[in-house]
Amino acid sequence: MDWQGQKLVEQLMQILLVISGVVALVVGYTTESFRTMMLIYAGGVVLTTLVTVPNWPFYNHHPLKWLDPSEAEKHPKPEVVSVASKKKFSKK
Amino acid sequence: MHTFGYRANALLTFAITALAFICAIASFSDKFSNQNPSAEIQILNINRFKKQSHGNDEVSLTLDISADLQSLFTWNTKQVFVFVAAEYETPKNFLNQVSLWDAIIPAKEDAKFRIQVSNKYRFIDQGQNLRGKEFNLTLHWHVMPKTGKMFADKIVMPGYSLPDAYR
Numbered sequence: 001m002d003w004q005g006q007k008l009v010e011q012l013m014q015i016l017l018v019i020s021g022v023v024a025l026v027v028g029y030t031t032e033s034f035r036t037m038m039l040i041y042a043g044g045v046v047l048t049t050l051v052t053v054p055n056w057p058f059y060n061h062h063p064l065k066w067l068d069p070s071e072a073e074k075h076p077k078p079e080v081v082s083v084a085s086k087k088k089f090s091k092k
Numbered sequence: 093m094h095t096f097g098y099r100a101n102a103l104l105t106f107a108i109t110a111l112a113f114i115c116a117i118a119s120f121s122d123k124f125s126n127q128n129p130s131a132e133i134q135i136l137n138i139n140r141f142k143k144q145s146h147g148n149d150e151v152s153l154t155l156d157i158s159a160d161l162q163s164l165f166t167w168n169t170k171q172v173f174v175f176v177a178a179e180y181e182t183p184k185n186f187l188n189q190v191s192l193w194d195a196i197i198p199a200k201e202d203a204k205f206r207i208q209v210s211n212k213y214r215f216i217d218q219g220q221n222l223r224g225k226e227f228n229l230t231l232h233w234h235v236m237p238k239t240g241k242m243f244a245d246k247i248v249m250p251g252y253s254l255p256d257a258y259r
Contacts, residue, residue, distance in 0.1 A: 001093065001094060006093035006094060009093050009099060010093055010102070013099075013102065013103055013106065014106065017103075017106055017107055017110050018110065020110075021110045021111075021113065021114050024114060025114055025117060025118065028118070028167065029118075029121060029167065032166075032167040033167060034118070034167050034168060034238050037114070037118065041111065041114060045103075045107045048103060048107070049100075049103060052099060052103060053096060053099045053100050053103060054096075055096070
């Protein structure tokens with residue numbers, strides 16, 4: 001998930017949960033049923049989970065821009081030089 | 093919010109916090125209900141009134157209890173616990189309360205009732221003070237909510253008295 005997606009996820013999660021809570025309270029109070037309130041809220045939590053937790057594609061519309069390879073070539077990684085081979089001095 | 097686990101944790105925490113808020117508001121909504129319970133108790137008969145072998149007075153009564161506690165039930169009520177207590181004064185104790193009968197009312201439909209019953213729990217004094225004693229019968233109730241604080245109240249009915257001599 002990219003940065004914009006993460007921000008969207010956080011906002012969506014909070015808004016959806018708060019709305020679930022408010023709707024649950026109002027419906028439960030007017031129908032005088034505690035059970036209804038709990039069921040609506042549980043349904044809201046499940047819905048929010050399905051919308052925000054999996055990594056849906058629409059959270060990836062602003063992918064990160066990595067550096068171009070040409071830019072990276074200008075600054076090559078230093079090569080690791082192997083340990084110098086021993087030169088044998090032949091004795092004559 | 094970069095991984096699955098991170099998001100699941102954030103969602104769970106926020107959901108449970110919001111649930112706590114919802115329950116607090118539900119409990120607060122109880123304040124807006126108006127309650128007018130009523131009750132009446134008659135003593136139908138005094139079955140036994142004697143002194144026990146180890147010296148304390150004991151009474152056995154038959155009570156006719158009628159009550160309408162339906163207005164105590166709100167959407168946030170789980171059950172109502174109701175009990176009847178006899179209250180009187182003796183030289184030794186300023187206030188004696190003896191529980192005579194209790195019941196659990198699980199739903200609003202059962203809250204309007206009339207029963208005739210002998211005392212469920214024994215009415216025994218600390219001493220021999222009950223002859224001719226005047227006492228109150230008090231109906232107490234505890235409203236137990238589904239979430240929130242339990243509250244209790246009572247109706248005091250004065251004017252009952254026991255006979256002057258043992259039977």
